[in-house]
Amino acid sequence: MQQQDIPTPEHPGEKASFWHDPDKLAVFYQSLALAVVILVGYYLFTNTLTNLARQNIATGFGFLGKEASFEIGESLIPYSAADSYVRALAVGILNTLKVACIGIFLTVILGTFVGIARLSSNWLVSRMAAVYTEVLQDVPILLQLFFWYAIFYEVLPSPRQALHPFPGIFLSNRGMVMGVPESHPAHTWMLLAFAAGCLAVWILRQWARKRQENTGRIFPVFWTSAAILLALPAAAWLAGGAPVKMNVPELQGFNYHGGINISPEFAALLLGLVLYTAAFVAEIVRAGIQSVSHGQTEAAMSLGLRPGKVLQLVILPQALRVIIPPLTSQMLNLTKNSSLAVAIGFPDFVSVANTTINQTGQAIEGIALIMAVYLFLSLTTSVYMNWYNKKAKLVER
Template sequence: MEANSPEKIPFFRDPEKLSILYQFLSIVAVGLVSYYLVSNTLANLERQSISTGFGFFEREASFEIGESLIKYSAADSYGRALAVGFLNTLIVSFIGIILTVILGTILGIARLSSNWLVSRLSAIYIEVFQDIPILLQLFFWYAFFYEMLPSPRQALNPFSGLFLCNRGLVFGIPEWHPAFKFMAAALVLGIVIALVLKRWAKARQERTGQIFPILKVSALLIIGLPLVVWLMTGMPTRMNVPTLQGFNFKGGLSISPEFTALLLGLVLYTAAFVAEVVRAGIQSVSKGQTEAALSIGLKPTHVLNLVILPQALRVIIPPLTSQLLNLTKNSSLAVAIGYPDFVSVAGTTINQTGQAIEGVAMIMIVYLVFSLSTSAFMNWYNKRIALVER
């Protein structure tokens, strides 16, 4: 036997082989548990003569939904009703995320302001809204709209075409005109050109050091192009103005108290946590970076946009993603104030059809899709802004 030959390790002491064995046993255990749960559930459903499957999607829903982004009536199918709930959840989550990021960023920066009053007001906001449960905030805003605001006949009318009452916010909108299609195309074109200009301006600045006024030019393109199209198509200005008919308003666009209360509660609550994330991210950048930027003559706004935020975002993005996911999942509390989100519509569907397993499974899948989509976008953005070492 050679002296340098490796000693043979027994199977029960080999870490690599044991890890493979443990993984195999774990998979087998999960499979057996899953098989038991599924088979037991199917047996119980069969014993109680409860049908399974998603065939109920085609049956008539027979219930109304107060708010819908698409046409819907009680004569439509359960599938369309669930689509209405999905879109309602999507719109409140999408708008809520945008407003939360904007408000949270402003509050986080204000929290570090050298102005004592601005800093204290931001701190008070953060402490108050973090310490009040989100459900209580939803109840407060819901009660505010229904108890504190007047009826439609005594609606507040700050200016022509805008009414605020316990039925919600009602305001005039432009009547449809073919020019709006071309204005939308011009808006998209302006955004595309602005994005191309941004990449060119960044490459030019890295090459020559010259700063291009990308914000002003982008704003001019995004606003100016649709405005030019509007001028060229005859400047349509006819409005669909709401008018009081009976006990409610007709015409215009109405935003319900339920939607407004839900959006306000989600945004104001989550923005308090986002503000602390932004504050922590900014403070993670050493003061020497700020002092160095100021010493070479950069303006405070340029220091924030070009020096501090690009470095702070590496710290901000991961916890910010968690807060945005929390906002999306907290939107399921809409059922408490009567907003017809996906959970509310799915709950009504379960009560009428008895398809509890399918209903709960759909709720889980929908929120899983929302969460994974948000995480995927934030991870993509995180990689995009990551500082590349050279």
């Protein structure tokens, strides 16, 4: 092929003209595209406001301060129908965060376990893990939610015939009710002591890592951390008078009162999300482990390390660079899939926002709030996982 001549200035010191400078042209075209997007957005926005005004439909977020006038079945904060729409939406956000945080935690644990099991030398264990991933991946998440919801409502008995698997625990179609310690000031101090213990464990881990790098001596971090996390809350409990009184649920009328109740809607949603997403996480973990050269395993075994230590100290740290990016996507999927809770009656943010839209008619504002909340949750998760990915990446010398 004949090489094309590239336009150059007549004199070496002369700058290229605007239309021959690729950097200037790139800025110009990007600015032009941005201006077009802004103009189109402005046109759509003004056109929407004009149409809404023509139909006498109020706009804005002034409705958020009005009385909600509807109840919410589950709430982490005190709420009643006399509260405002702002508080109702806050309840929905907290319910979504509760499902997402617990679900992500359980999904990572279950997915890691199943992913490791798929590579087991035991034929039965590896086949069972393979069946789990294939079946759960191929069944739509919404059908799984309906399945678990039906299990709770159709298979489990009524509260009067509730199952009693363990002392203080009752399982019925109204959910699982269990006894909890009665409120006491000592519990607050125990929580603060546990937080202080977590900080102490983090400092201990940093010190132990530096000590091992400098001297080669291994400090028993796990057992020391476990002792700290148990001893500090126990000391706070003893100092607070060692309260042991329990709030045990009792059958009154047609349901149990007292203790803590895990509703069928929440349990079905959590089970469906965790089991479905963990099947994908298991494949990510399996692929990450297999991406590490088998020579690493052989070298570690030749040093006398046990298989568990080889996996913990050699394989998984190297596999994280492959696992973390797709794992982040699955965390985001779980958070966004929690919006399917509306199908089984769990009052997450989408469900509460839909009720608000139906009562106020503020559809645009309601949808905008839903988009903003899920965008914030997704960006927050991505920022944290990107930071963790940088911390976990391999450092080449």
